[in-house]
Amino acid sequence: MFAKIRKRDGRELPFDETKITDAIFRSAKAVGGEDRQTAMELTLEVLKMLKKQYNGHIFGVEEVQDMVEKVLIESGHARTAKAYILYRHQRTRLRDSKSDLMDAVEEILEETNRENANVSNSPSAKMLQIASAASKKYYLTRLIPEEISQAHARGDVHIHDLDFYGKTLTCIQIPLGRLLQEGFNTGHGHIRPPKRPTSATALAAIILQSSQNDMHGGQSFAFFDRDIAPFVEDATDHETYQAMEALIYNLNSMHSRAGAQVPFSSLNLGTETSEAARRVTRNLLLAYEAGLGRGENPIFPNIIFKLKEGINLNPEDPNYDLFQLAMKVSAKRLNPTFSFMDSSFNKEYGDQVGYMGCRTRVMANRKGPAVTDGRGNLSFTTINLPRIAIKAERNLEKFYRLLDETFDLTCRQLYHRYKVQAKLKVRDMPFVMGQGLYLDSQSLQPNDTIAEVIKHGTLAPGFIGLAEALVALTGQHHGQSEEAQALGLEIISYLRRKAEEASEQYDLNYTLLATPAESVSGRFAKIDRKEFGIIPGVTDKAYYTNSFHVPVGYPIDTFAKISLEGPYHKYCNAGHISYIEMASPPLHNPQAMEAIIKHMKASDMGYAAINFPVDYCISCSVTGVINQDSCPRCESQEIRRVRRITGYLSTVDRFNDAKVAELNDRTVHSGFDPRG
Structure with a gap:
């Protein structure tokens, strides 16, 4: 009856009506049907309607599928139609993911993805990134519940280390x-x-x-x-x-x-x-x-x-x-x-608390001893606070309702990932589990699951962009207004209580994380700018401010910044860090540096650092602050610039675009002269 059909990529191939019959029969079987004859009769109805509508013109795959749905529904086969629509949706998701994957691979082959400032541009790094891209697509389309997968894709939340979702633990x-x-x-x-x-x-x-x-x-x-x-x-x-x-x-x-x-x-x-x-x-x-x-x-x-x-x-x-x-x-x-x-x-x-450079802190344990050794964070997922605040339209009641929904979804996602991780076996992590690094893992055998061991770890909902969220809600961030600071503390203390409620609900160690946002700071801002447009003080930069920090470009006194950020540390029991920025290394003013560190302590901080530029000429070994493109001694342009990013040090050439923008915006905090 028909000679050709147009595929989605534009190619025209021979038409095969048995594919329609197979698709209808497969959908019928999914809801208990066994009659292929009915599938063949329905196929004839589809062909008749295609002939009537297109009258000899070539049609595409999508048009055929639309017609199949129409015939199934009008013929009284609603359950089969529902199964067919679901199958069609799943195939579309799979096709889209494959297309996206190929785009990602093409990009990686040109330049290594800079989500992680510790990954080089070597051939092995490219291969790792390609595997990472494939793994992310698999988990989003095949394993993670669609509600959660869509929340990640929309930018409501960000599932960190998505490529390792079901393979291992964090730290x-x-x-x-x-x-x-x-x-x-x-x-x-x-x-x-x-x-x-x-x-x-x-x-x-x-x-x-x-x-x-x-x-x-x-x-x-x-x-x-x-x-x-x-x-x-x-x-x-x-x-x-x-x-x-x-x-x-x-x-x-x-x-x-x-x-x-x-x-x-x-x-x-x-x-x-x-x-x-x-x-x-x-x-x-x-x-x-x-x-x-x-x-x-x-x-x-x-x-x-x-x-x-x-x-x-x-x-x-x-x-x-x-x-x-x-x-x-x-x-x-x-x-x-x-x-x-x-x-x-x-x-x-006492002195038993250990931190990590990324700011992670693991201590209390509802499933065993409160120790640091042998424990770590299992996984973490970040909530996009500015997005929730924008949607709330300065209505606090609406903000907290949306925050509840997003936080609860995040906890469900972390629990889903926990159940996937718990099915891993010792042989899947042969050193960490096989050599007894994880608490209570010494008694396990290679084929044992790690479920009874990872209960000691933590699940960490995190957050980003408190400053931008406050601007969206009040017009000012917490560095600009006492009222905004009070609201900021109220929001983060509320999140901590929600984490404690999740611990009770799931009987696991849920803790709140001040997210070390590297790639997600730019990802969230880009998504929200596209959806909501440019909102001054919120979506007008290439990045969102890390966790509870005062915006990096806001002029503020060193001691005032410490005093503002200190009270947030106690709520973020999964990890936290604060910084101050200096124009140059404070080599000649140790007394002032000690005063700053002691003020951090007095402000009830748990973990903190002092930032400044460290530049190095690869050609002649000059070290210092080099505020130009070339070395002042030998004029070489091979300058190695070391800066802190999300807790760890890295060279600027490995920063992603959002973090480069943030770095360029960083202002020196006043009230301290590194020269003494």
């Missing part, structure tokens, strides 16, 4: 001391316990690398000084320094994840007072201060110096000299960052 605080004391196996034989400092730090680097190969987030040692101390007890400072230097070199050159990036490594230290532990801290800081082979600023590890009264905060404390050294190194290298063990939410745990 872990590694029990380094036990692994070094007992030895471990990376898959090719047992590695015995080390005896000297250099061996201990070499194995520490291998442990970080092996763990990252099993996970998609950061790897951290919560008690680096304590855990390495036994191996330096009879070592000299020289031997210890060389071990620490080797560790820093390894962590900036030892690639993992298919060779695409070095481990996201963090080391917590500073509160151990034994001479061996002090030697570890002192020499690690000195080696970090010296930099890499030509004096370059190290990117990793992220060093987190833990501050606590009676241990290192005041001149009479035994580790006060290490605090002074930590500030000196931080004033040159951007690391260490500083965590505060005496904050209202950390104090009950």
